[in-house]
Amino acid sequence: MGTDSTDLGPTDFALIQRARQGDHGAFHGLVDRHAGPLFGLAVSLSGNAADAEDIVQETFTGAFRGLAGFEGRASVKTWLTRILVRQAARHRRYAGRRQATFRGLEAALDADLGVPSADGATDARIDVKAAMRLLSPDHRDVIALREFQGLSYDEIAEVLEIPRGTVESRLFRARRELQGQLKEYLG
Amino acid sequence: MSECEHAPRISAYHDGELPESSRLDLEAHIRQCPVCAAELARLQGLSRLLAGLGRPEMPREALARVHQAVDRQPNVALVRMAEVFTAVAASILVVSSVWLWKISAAGAAPGQIPLWETAAVAPQDPSGVAAQEQLARWIVQDLSRKNGHD
Numbered sequence: 001m002g003t004d005s006t007d008l009g010p011t012d013f014a015l016i017q018r019a020r021q022g023d024h025g026a027f028h029g030l031v032d033r034h035a036g037p038l039f040g041l042a043v044s045l046s047g048n049a050a051d052a053e054d055i056v057q058e059t060f061t062g063a064f065r066g067l068a069g070f071e072g073r074a075s076v077k078t079w080l081t082r083i084l085v086r087q088a089a090r091h092r093r094y095a096g097r098r099q100a101t102f103r104g105l106e107a108a109l110d111a112d113l114g115v116p117s118a119d120g121a122t123d124a125r126i127d128v129k130a131a132m133r134l135l136s137p138d139h140r141d142v143i144a145l146r147e148f149q150g151l152s153y154d155e156i157a158e159v160l161e162i163p164r165g166t167v168e169s170r171l172f173r174a175r176r177e178l179q180g181q182l183k184e185y186l187g
Numbered sequence: 188m189s190e191c192e193h194a195p196r197i198s199a200y201h202d203g204e205l206p207e208s209s210r211l212d213l214e215a216h217i218r219q220c221p222v223c224a225a226e227l228a229r230l231q232g233l234s235r236l237l238a239g240l241g242r243p244e245m246p247r248e249a250l251a252r253v254h255q256a257v258d259r260q261p262n263v264a265l266v267r268m269a270e271v272f273t274a275v276a277a278s279i280l281v282v283s284s285v286w287l288w289k290i291s292a293a294g295a296a297p298g299q300i301p302l303w304e305t306a307a308v309a310p311q312d313p314s315g316v317a318a319q320e321q322l323a324r325w326i327v328q329d330l331s332r333k334n335g336h337d
Contacts, residue, residue, distance in 0.1 A: 028254055035253055039245035053249045057256045064260045121239065128236050146202065147237045153204045172198045178237075179229055186232045 012076035044144035045088040059084040131181035139174035191222040
């Protein structure tokens with residue numbers, strides 16, 4: 001069940017229950033708690049902050065409208081992450097050729113180039129971002145969920161609604177792809 | 188890069204996703220297999236590279252816009268109440284429609300016609316009139332015969 005305990009207040013599940021009864025403030029509490037990490041994931045999946053903000057907004061408005069559909073079998077974090085991944089996939093399908101992604105990548109490059117580093121860390125970040133963009137959406141999803149969100153294989157399987165074995169094999173192949181792109185940094 | 192048959196499991200080992208017994212077996216293997224040891228080192232290096240991207244912070248203005256978007260959504264409890272009322276009203280409408288349809292299809296059962304009305308409109312029995320006429324003729328004939336004998 002989705003009982004994420006926290007010493008800093010009510011559990012996610014308690015907030016969901018209160019939100020279902022019309023307590024808007026409870027849902028805003030969930031937004032404050034989860035929007036930040038979800039934004040980071042959305043940036044990884046979409047490639048730029050503008051799309052990421054749209055995706056996060058659609059995630060929370062969709063979650064709010066679908067509160068009755070939360071059954072408590074997964075954690076609230078997993079539930080929200082699943083909604084976000086679906087929204088990101090929708091963006092990929094309907095946004096067309098990702099002009100915004102290239103603009104976002106350029107902005108990221110500009111930001112990185114604005115902070116020069118003597119040890120090539122800037123070059124590494126640019127190359128890593130570029131390598132992530134070259135991954136297929138399926139591979140990018142599992143890498144982002146594992147490496148950036150720290151989800152377990154079971155949680156990733158739940159978010160993506162795929163078998164755990166598929167999570168393992170996709171991660172293996174995605175990492176092999178990234179290793180191929182970034183071999184100069186990996187030895 | 189050369190492959191070892193255990194290489195696909197190195198990824199799960201790196202993520203701490205192997206069951207205890209498998210993890211111990213693989214650790215023992217990695218200690219003896221330079222291919223798997225190199226694979227593990229590359230995976231660890233890759234995770235460090237990815238971690239070096241950092242976690243982008245959500246701008247405060249963007250977070251505020253998310254809150255505003257949520258505020259624009261209709262009240263969930265009110266929507267649910269409206270849905271329940273709508274469902275009840277629809278059920279009443281369906282039941283009423285079926286009931287009215289059944290009534291009109293069967294039609295009103297004809298009421299019993301009062302007996303007096305039946306009698307009033309029933310045609311007179313012609314045989315009854317003829318019988319009375321015959322009786323009258325017999326009475327006249329009988330009276331005529333009696334007058335002749337006196």
